[in-house]
Amino acid sequence: MLTDRVRFKPLQDKITDAVTAAKHIADGTNLFISGFTAGYPKLIPQELVRRAESGEQFKINLFAGASTGDMVDGILARANLVAWRRPYMSDKFMRQEINLGKISFKDDHLSQLSAKVRAGEWGRCDVAVVEAAAITEKGHLIPTMSVGNTPTYMREAKKIIVEISESSPLQEGIHDIFIPEDPPYRTPIPLYRTADRIGKPFIDMNPDRVVAILFSTEKDHCPIFMPPDSNSKRIAEHILEFVQHEIKKDRIPPSLPWQAGVGDVANAVLSGFIEDKNFSSIDIYSEVLQDSVLDLIDIGKIRAASGSALTLSEKARARFFNEIYRYQEKIVLRPVEISNSPEVIRRLGVIAINTAIEIDIYGQVNSTHVMGTQLMNGIGGSGDFMRNGALTMMVTPSTAKGGMISAIVPMVSHVDHSEHSVDVVVTEYGLVDTRPLTPRQVAEQIIHKCAHPDFRDQLWDYFQRAVKERGGHEPHILEKSFFMHQLFMEKGDMRQKG
Amino acid sequence: MLTDRVRFKPLQDKITDAVTAAKHIADGTNLFISGFTAGYPKLIPQELVRRAESGEQFKINLFAGASTGDMVDGILARANLVAWRRPYMSDKFMRQEINLGKISFKDDHLSQLSAKVRAGEWGRCDVAVVEAAAITEKGHLIPTMSVGNTPTYMREAKKIIVEISESSPLQEGIHDIFIPEDPPYRTPIPLYRTADRIGKPFIDMNPDRVVAILFSTEKDHCPIFMPPDSNSKRIAEHILEFVQHEIKKDRIPPSLPWQAGVGDVANAVLSGFIEDKNFSSIDIYSEVLQDSVLDLIDIGKIRAASGSALTLSEKARARFFNEIYRYQEKIVLRPVEISNSPEVIRRLGVIAINTAIEIDIYGQVNSTHVMGTQLMNGIGGSGDFMRNGALTMMVTPSTAKGGMISAIVPMVSHVDHSEHSVDVVVTEYGLVDTRPLTPRQVAEQIIHKCAHPDFRDQLWDYFQRAVKERGGHEPHILEKSFFMHQLFMEKGDMRQKG
Numbered sequence: 001m002l003t004d005r006v007r008f009k010p011l012q013d014k015i016t017d018a019v020t021a022a023k024h025i026a027d028g029t030n031l032f033i034s035g036f037t038a039g040y041p042k043l044i045p046q047e048l049v050r051r052a053e054s055g056e057q058f059k060i061n062l063f064a065g066a067s068t069g070d071m072v073d074g075i076l077a078r079a080n081l082v083a084w085r086r087p088y089m090s091d092k093f094m095r096q097e098i099n100l101g102k103i104s105f106k107d108d109h110l111s112q113l114s115a116k117v118r119a120g121e122w123g124r125c126d127v128a129v130v131e132a133a134a135i136t137e138k139g140h141l142i143p144t145m146s147v148g149n150t151p152t153y154m155r156e157a158k159k160i161i162v163e164i165s166e167s168s169p170l171q172e173g174i175h176d177i178f179i180p181e182d183p184p185y186r187t188p189i190p191l192y193r194t195a196d197r198i199g200k201p202f203i204d205m206n207p208d209r210v211v212a213i214l215f216s217t218e219k220d221h222c223p224i225f226m227p228p229d230s231n232s233k234r235i236a237e238h239i240l241e242f243v244q245h246e247i248k249k250d251r252i253p254p255s256l257p258w259q260a261g262v263g264d265v266a267n268a269v270l271s272g273f274i275e276d277k278n279f280s281s282i283d284i285y286s287e288v289l290q291d292s293v294l295d296l297i298d299i300g301k302i303r304a305a306s307g308s309a310l311t312l313s314e315k316a317r318a319r320f321f322n323e324i325y326r327y328q329e330k331i332v333l334r335p336v337e338i339s340n341s342p343e344v345i346r347r348l349g350v351i352a353i354n355t356a357i358e359i360d361i362y363g364q365v366n367s368t369h370v371m372g373t374q375l376m377n378g379i380g381g382s383g384d385f386m387r388n389g390a391l392t393m394m395v396t397p398s399t400a401k402g403g404m405i406s407a408i409v410p411m412v413s414h415v416d417h418s419e420h421s422v423d424v425v426v427t428e429y430g431l432v433d434t435r436p437l438t439p440r441q442v443a444e445q446i447i448h449k450c451a452h453p454d455f456r457d458q459l460w461d462y463f464q465r466a467v468k469e470r471g472g473h474e475p476h477i478l479e480k481s482f483f484m485h486q487l488f489m490e491k492g493d494m495r496q497k498g
Numbered sequence: 499m500l501t502d503r504v505r506f507k508p509l510q511d512k513i514t515d516a517v518t519a520a521k522h523i524a525d526g527t528n529l530f531i532s533g534f535t536a537g538y539p540k541l542i543p544q545e546l547v548r549r550a551e552s553g554e555q556f557k558i559n560l561f562a563g564a565s566t567g568d569m570v571d572g573i574l575a576r577a578n579l580v581a582w583r584r585p586y587m588s589d590k591f592m593r594q595e596i597n598l599g600k601i602s603f604k605d606d607h608l609s610q611l612s613a614k615v616r617a618g619e620w621g622r623c624d625v626a627v628v629e630a631a632a633i634t635e636k637g638h639l640i641p642t643m644s645v646g647n648t649p650t651y652m653r654e655a656k657k658i659i660v661e662i663s664e665s666s667p668l669q670e671g672i673h674d675i676f677i678p679e680d681p682p683y684r685t686p687i688p689l690y691r692t693a694d695r696i697g698k699p700f701i702d703m704n705p706d707r708v709v710a711i712l713f714s715t716e717k718d719h720c721p722i723f724m725p726p727d728s729n730s731k732r733i734a735e736h737i738l739e740f741v742q743h744e745i746k747k748d749r750i751p752p753s754l755p756w757q758a759g760v761g762d763v764a765n766a767v768l769s770g771f772i773e774d775k776n777f778s779s780i781d782i783y784s785e786v787l788q789d790s791v792l793d794l795i796d797i798g799k800i801r802a803a804s805g806s807a808l809t810l811s812e813k814a815r816a817r818f819f820n821e822i823y824r825y826q827e828k829i830v831l832r833p834v835e836i837s838n839s840p841e842v843i844r845r846l847g848v849i850a851i852n853t854a855i856e857i858d859i860y861g862q863v864n865s866t867h868v869m870g871t872q873l874m875n876g877i878g879g880s881g882d883f884m885r886n887g888a889l890t891m892m893v894t895p896s897t898a899k900g901g902m903i904s905a906i907v908p909m910v911s912h913v914d915h916s917e918h919s920v921d922v923v924v925t926e927y928g929l930v931d932t933r934p935l936t937p938r939q940v941a942e943q944i945i946h947k948c949a950h951p952d953f954r955d956q957l958w959d960y961f962q963r964a965v966k967e968r969g970g971h972e973p974h975i976l977e978k979s980f981f982m983h984q985l986f987m988e989k990g991d992m993r994q995k996g
């Protein structure tokens with residue numbers, strides 16, 4: 001086992017236990033970890049918690065690829081061990097601490113992060129902790145289910161701790177690692193088609209910096225994907241029909257690659273391809289690949305699927321591990337600065353679909369802050385895809401919280417994506433192509449086609465009054481623009497009664 | 499003259515007058531014109547106005563590169579001839595009509611526009627009217643002081659009308675025309691350094707589509723640049739000092755190229771280089787080049803200056819025309835999809851400086867809508883540079899309207915650039931580097947360092963109450979967040995008295 005997984009002899013004497021390894025981490029350490037929904041380290045976080053529980057007082061600054069699992073963000077936050085966390089996270093407890101101001105948090109467009117770390121904007125890179133499937137004969141690292149920022153973190157870190165995941169297959173060949181040069185010496189990223197491989201199937205590693213290697217039998221926590229509900233299905237139908245229409249009108253070429261954000265609607269859109277008759281050879285150029293990608297590969301509909309991570313349910317993972325030789329012909333995992341690169345997204349002409357918390361009548365989008373103040377997860381990569389896609393769509397069910405909240409509001413309480421980055425707005429009720437419309441026309445259509453019928457009257461009334469009382473290119477009555485949010489905060493219901 | 503300017507024989511019999519040429523333009527025509535602050539056609543707009551004044555009823559849809567001059571946007575709007583206008587404009591009367599909903603207007607990120615036109619998103623390309631210095635022996639077109647979207651407009655238009663500007667020097671060699679392929683066949687834009695020339699010094703033109711050629715003695719309206727006022731000077735000083743500091747800290751390499759938006763502050767920053775001792779070999783990778791660029795060339799401080807247009811004062815233009823052989827070694831004018839390309843901006847690592855209307859305590863920026871409703875000009879290229887620059891700065895004087903308005907507000911009334919696209923906020927009072935800060939820390943610093951002292955207390959009071967009463971990652975009291983805007987709308991003064 002050992003010689004299978006750590007094939008580089010000079011490093012075999014670095015194999016140790018978590019207690020010894022974690023001694024490199026102390027109060028104030030900047031900790032850069034692998035992990036992007038999957039592929040995060042598991043032993044070191046547990047050991048840090050053990051130390052905290054045994055009375056040691058310390059805090060770390062935690063930098064990841066994006067969200068991880070309870071085994072990192074959850075347990076570290078609960079043990080009160082995190083001073084800073086960057087970027088995107090989705091842990092319930094950590095979110096609560098961030099919103100209380102107890103954990104310092106900052107999000108970045110995911111495409112920009114690695115370069116910022118290399119520039120030193122985030123401070124010293126003390127320790128990198130990365131999960132790996134193996135270390136090769138030449139001392140190269142084979143990652144597991146994600147790439148994220150790991151290549152840059154490993155290059156910049158003064159010390160490296162590797163957690164060898166014994167349950168991961170020795171899946172060489174699924175990763176494509178390319179770190180671009182930084183300005184002023186950057187050259188084009190030589191990726192021309194979704195399937196292209198432009199780098200190495202491993203991460204370069206300076207063995208002198210490896211301070212510890214651990215063996216781990218822990219597994220990523222697997223998400224449970226629900227079969228698409230009727231709202232997600234309707235949203236997916238609207239989207240497929242619309243894209244088909246645009247192709248017929250010759251406004252987009254057939255076979256542009258697709259990106260779909262995280263969550264149920266995204267999964268529903270991709271599942272929609274299974275039944276669909278029009279799309280038969282699909283490219284996915286996305287961030288996180290989910291179960292639906294395997295399903296589509298199985299029925300021969302995927303030409304290529306590119307992402308920065310593979311997040312699979314328990315069942316799908318077993319399937320993937322069993323037939324990895326087959327899936328790896330189609331799937332490639334890249335650093336997030338490549339999967340989310342504006343240069344590449346624009347070059348390929350990606351059709352981007354992302355989920356909003358709320359969308360306003362003029363098409364401004366809130367992806368991150370509930371009621372304008374409470375952070376949900378972060379902007380993640382949505383900005384990279386929405387700003388640069390050839391056709392960009394924001395989707396949301398028309399209501400939240402059992403119908404008490406309208407996802408279509410007069411003015412969003414926080415803006416992550418401006419109207420200029422949002423071509424199309426979709427709810428289960430309908431789809432609006434904002435591209436040929438003025439803001440006022442957008443408002444009319446979003447209210448009538450996308451909003452839930454329970455809220456259309458009050459939205460329309462607001463819009464009409466704003467036009468009359470204030471006018472302007474985007475009429476608003478500033479002191480009333482959040483009246484629906486206020487209603488909800490006061491009465492738990494955005495609906496105006498009587 | 500004629501044979502100098504229209505050297506392609508087969509087109510010489512297309513030379514005609516404006517009345518005849520403009521017959522190709524009728525009610526409902528989609529009119530695509532050259533022009534990007536400079537280089538717009540002058541005769542055809544006048545002729546259209548003449549027709550309107552003589553009683554003809556018609557309206558056109560007007561698509562430009564960006565803003566033009568009174569001789570296009572002004573006179574056409576006043577004659578009530580414009581149904582649609584896209585994108586960015588800065589004419590006073592046209593702005594008024596847009597805000598009244600009488601002219602339909604939509605803005606786009608300037609980098610995306612040409613591709614959208616080629617994709618057919620904007621509808622049929624009926625007629626292109628372009629200003630040119632000459633048509634060469636081979637039937638190629640030499641533009642004048644701007645490139646903008648002209649290459650794409652000429653390629654897509656069914657009919658082309660050329661206005662030969664007799665006052666323009668035969669300045670072959672200053673333009674660099676490159677139209678990228680569109681997805682899925684796009685390849686990297688082969689621009690590696692500011693000075694690179696990647697295309698042709700002329701625009702390809704299908705002579706069969708040329709329906710008329712006019713000779714014009716009209717000139718671009720020249721802006722008048724004020725010597726920097728004390729606020730602009732202080733903002734410029736903060737910026738130069740900060741960038742110098744970042745270079746010393748090795749967080750950015752020396753000699754990254756600079757972009758500076760339109761307006762006085764931008765001009766002041768570039769003028770700041772004249773006295774400055776630290777920057778001696780400057781690259782400008784920007785959108786509109788102004789007088790300051792010539793000044794810097796004259797004292798030998800410019801390595802290369804790239805833009806999409808050259809907007810010069812009367813005096814500077816004379817200087818430029820006289821010694822064009824010397825300036826054209828340093829200056830290159832490109833299509834706006836290249837000057838503003840996210841791919842190129844990120845590759846080069848541009849230091850971006852743009853002006854805001856208002857900035858909020860968390861660093862969200864309004865560049866376009868006064869009091870949330872009244873369009874000023876449009877987002878133009880600011881989003882292209884702010885999202886993709888290596889170091890991005892938003893600047894504004896701390897107050898407007900004689901001190902009655904604070905440019906630092908609790909919540910901006912419209913968002914064009916989210917906090918993630920804004921690294922640094924600068925007013926004459928100070929500079930905040932938001933990169934290593936949480937939103938709450940950003941708020942503290944922006945209030946104390948950037949806001950005008952007259953407004954600090956009320957901003958601080960709002961922020962403290964928001965933290966206490968609502969909390970969250972970005973505390974806001976939604977129903978109070980526009981209280982300063984309300985004060986201004988009610989009393990003409992944002993200052994809270996008593």
Ligand SMILES: CC(C)(COP(=O)(O)OP(=O)(O)OC[C@H]1O[C@@H](n2cnc3c(N)ncnc32)[C@H](O)[C@@H]1OP(=O)(O)O)[C@@H](O)C(=O)NCCC(=O)NCCS
Pocket residue numbers: 260261262263264265287288354355356357358367368370371376377378379380381382385400401405406407
């Ligand atoms: C926006 C986002 C949170 C939606 O996630 P989702 O899983 O599809 O949506 P859900 O409907 O489960 O909503 C998540 C929560 O927000 C709540 N919510 C949704 N809309 C809401 C609204 N308008 N107001 C208040 N709460 C709302 C839901 O009720 C739910 O709350 P709960 O966890 O207490 O049940 C998620 O897509 C996200 O984080 N996006 C930003 C990053 C991104 O797009 N990444 C992909 C780019 S590649």
Ligand SMILES: CC(C)(COP(=O)(O)OP(=O)(O)OC[C@H]1O[C@@H](n2cnc3c(N)ncnc32)[C@H](O)[C@@H]1OP(=O)(O)O)[C@@H](O)C(=O)NCCC(=O)NCCS
Pocket residue numbers: 758759760761762763785786852853854855856865866868869874875876877878879880881883898899903904905
């Ligand atoms: C934001 C922008 C309008 C500022 O322009 P400017 O010429 O530097 O600024 P000024 O101070 O002259 O302001 C312009 C007007 O806005 C008003 N204004 C400025 N800030 C204001 C505020 N916070 N509230 C209300 N009005 C305000 C000014 O009073 C002035 O009004 P006036 O024309 O009636 O005198 C301009 O930079 C712009 O259009 N930016 C967006 C596009 C862009 O950045 N392009 C460059 C990218 S390459």
